Amino acid sequence: MIQIYNVSKAYRRDASALSDLNLKIPKGDFVYITGPSGAGKSTLLKLLYAAEKPSRGQILINGQNVTRMSGRRIPELRRHMGIVFQDFKLLNSRTIFENVAFPLEVQGKKRFEVSKKVFQTLKLVGLEHKLQSLPLELSGGEQQRVAVARALVVDPLVLIADEPTGNLDPEVTLDIMGLFRGANARGSTVLLATHDREMIRQFPRRVITLENGRLADDRMP
Amino acid sequence: MERLIYFIRRALRNMRQCLFLCSVAIGTTAVALSIIAFFAIVVLNVQQITADWSRQVEIVAYLDRVPDAVTLQGLQSKLLALPEVEKIEYTTSDEAFSQFRKRLGNDADLLDGVDSDILPASFKIALKPPFRNQAGVDTVVARLQKDVGLDDVKFGREWLEKFESFVALLKLGGAVIGGFLLFAALFIVSNTIRLTQYARRDELEVMSLVGATSMFIKTPFLIEGAIQGALGGIAAIVCSFVLFRLFLYESLSALLLASGSGTIVFLPLSFQWMFLGAGVFLGFFGSLMSLRKLVRI
Numbered sequence: 294m295i296q297i298y299n300v301s302k303a304y305r306r307d308a309s310a311l312s313d314l315n316l317k318i319p320k321g322d323f324v325y326i327t328g329p330s331g332a333g334k335s336t337l338l339k340l341l342y343a344a345e346k347p348s349r350g351q352i353l354i355n356g357q358n359v360t361r362m363s364g365r366r367i368p369e370l371r372r373h374m375g376i377v378f379q380d381f382k383l384l385n386s387r388t389i390f391e392n393v394a395f396p397l398e399v400q401g402k403k404r405f406e407v408s409k410k411v412f413q414t415l416k417l418v419g420l421e422h423k424l425q426s427l428p429l430e431l432s433g434g435e436q437q438r439v440a441v442a443r444a445l446v447v448d449p450l451v452l453i454a455d456e457p458t459g460n461l462d463p464e465v466t467l468d469i470m471g472l473f474r475g476a477n478a479r480g481s482t483v484l485l486a487t488h489d490r491e492m493i494r495q496f497p498r499r500v501i502t503l504e505n506g507r508l509a510d511d512r513m514p
Numbered sequence: 515m516e517r518l519i520y521f522i523r524r525a526l527r528n529m530r531q532c533l534f535l536c537s538v539a540i541g542t543t544a545v546a547l548s549i550i551a552f553f554a555i556v557v558l559n560v561q562q563i564t565a566d567w568s569r570q571v572e573i574v575a576y577l578d579r580v581p582d583a584v585t586l587q588g589l590q591s592k593l594l595a596l597p598e599v600e601k602i603e604y605t606t607s608d609e610a611f612s613q614f615r616k617r618l619g620n621d622a623d624l625l626d627g628v629d630s631d632i633l634p635a636s637f638k639i640a641l642k643p644p645f646r647n648q649a650g651v652d653t654v655v656a657r658l659q660k661d662v663g664l665d666d667v668k669f670g671r672e673w674l675e676k677f678e679s680f681v682a683l684l685k686l687g688g689a690v691i692g693g694f695l696l697f698a699a700l701f702i703v704s705n706t707i708r709l710t711q712y713a714r715r716d717e718l719e720v721m722s723l724v725g726a727t728s729m730f731i732k733t734p735f736l737i738e739g740a741i742q743g744a745l746g747g748i749a750a751i752v753c754s755f756v757l758f759r760l761f762l763y764e765s766l767s768a769l770l771l772a773s774g775s776g777t778i779v780f781l782p783l784s785f786q787w788m789f790l791g792a793g794v795f796l797g798f799f800g801s802l803m804s805l806r807k808l809v810r811i
Contacts (some may be wrong), residue, residue: 342723344723364728365727365728368722368725368726368727368728368730369725370725371722371723371724371725372724372725374725376723376724382716382719382720382723383720384716384717384720386531386532387531395720395721395724396724396725398520399721399724399725399726399730400725401517443724447724447725
């Protein structure tokens with residue numbers, strides 16, 4: 294369960310990225326966060342994975358108050374999250390296997406556990422044959438699938454994706470959306486920031502619309 | 515232990531995967547330390563020359579009249595009992611006369627008809643190394659005059675003063691330039707490491723986003739910095755040895771030959787270990803300083 298109470302975020306004194314936002318997202322939900330550029334979608338997601346702290350208000354994830362969390366506890370919070378970005382954020386000097394294994398190594402998992410889980414996850418996204426490739430040897434769609442695999446490998450409670458299909462063609466977008474829906478079906482709460490209306494129409498779910506940092510609309514399909 | 519092995523493995527893998535950046539960091543450390551090593555070699559050898567020169571700091575005490583055997587033995591024991599004195603050499607009047615005659619060479623016949631006891635007997639007093647300076651000489655002269663009863667004492671005051679100011683200047687210059695070079699090395703190395711880490715900021719960001727703790731992120735980078743520093747230190751020792759043999763050896767040999775002192779030396783083993791340690795220190799703290807700014811969870 295994600296609870297957001299009266300959250301505001303201002304990067305500068307005169308410009309608010311988010312204003313007085315209140316939301317409740319039940320466990321296992323699939324939510325689109327949409328709105329025009331600069332509406333505050335990315336800021337909201339950054340607040341959720343504690344890359345930013347809100348200027349005001351409280352955020353609770355599974356009962357834990359993220360806004361009061363000390364720097365030392367943030368890594369623990371992120372270990373239960375999967376985060377996917379528009380620009381993939383893969384380590385180009387590492388192989389696909391190493392990229393996907395990274396979150397598990399961070400958690401101190403044993404080598405054989407890591408290998409087994411990475412292989413399973415890469416199989417899930419259809420890239421088990423590219424284990425030893427480097428990210429730049431892959432297409433954009435494949436790179437995003439690796440990024441999704443890296444997010445899914447930890448069986449995240451919350452899967453956060455910021456414009457994950459922004460750079461991809463419609464066919465690949467379908468593939469990626471399939472992966473998110475699969476993760477949601479396995480129990481992950483999915484928050485997906487997008488301004489792709491077509492995608493929302495094709496896979497209708499709850500849609501939260503932000504405008505100028507405020508909640509403009511929150512509707513179920 | 516398992517964790518440490520994992521961190522070392524990751525540090526080595528990082529170095530292999532970012533070979534260019536790693537080489538830049540090692541190269542910069544090597545160049546910075548080579549300059550200091552080169553400077554240290556010069557200072558060490560010049561110090562050796564001055565140490566050699568300081569052996570010439572000695573006092574000559576002249577005796578008013580030739581002492582009998584018992585008095586002479588008493589004087590010798592008194593002199594050797596002084597804590598500053600390393601050794602003494604007694605010269606009789608006759609010996610002094612024949613040395614003088616020898617020194618006159620072709621003009622020795624000037625001394626024909628002169629009594630051989632015209633020159634006084636004397637003690638040549640050599641001092642222990644810590645007392646081969648103005649203060650040491652002053653103390654010994656005062657003791658000779660007060661305790662031993664030798665009033666006619668000679669030593670090269672003017673030479674000693676010049677020598678002392680030269681050594682002081684050398685030490686001050688060495689400390690200032692050495693300190694400056696060390697500071698410059700720390701500055702250059704830490705900035706190079708910062709640049710190499712800045713080029714890998716994506717990696718730091720990804721690590722933090724997948725839940726790595728600050729320690730997990732920093733430790734391999736610190737190990738990497740220390741390894742790079744150690745390799746830079748070794749490269750600096752090798753590089754300075756090559757430069758020493760190619761350029762410095764000849765010129766220092768000429769200088770030593772001119773001064774009549776011993777052989778020239780490369781950095782002693784203790785200094786080589788120090789340079790290796792300095793490399794590890796530079797690499798480790800250079801990494802630590804830049805990581806403090808780059809890693810923010």
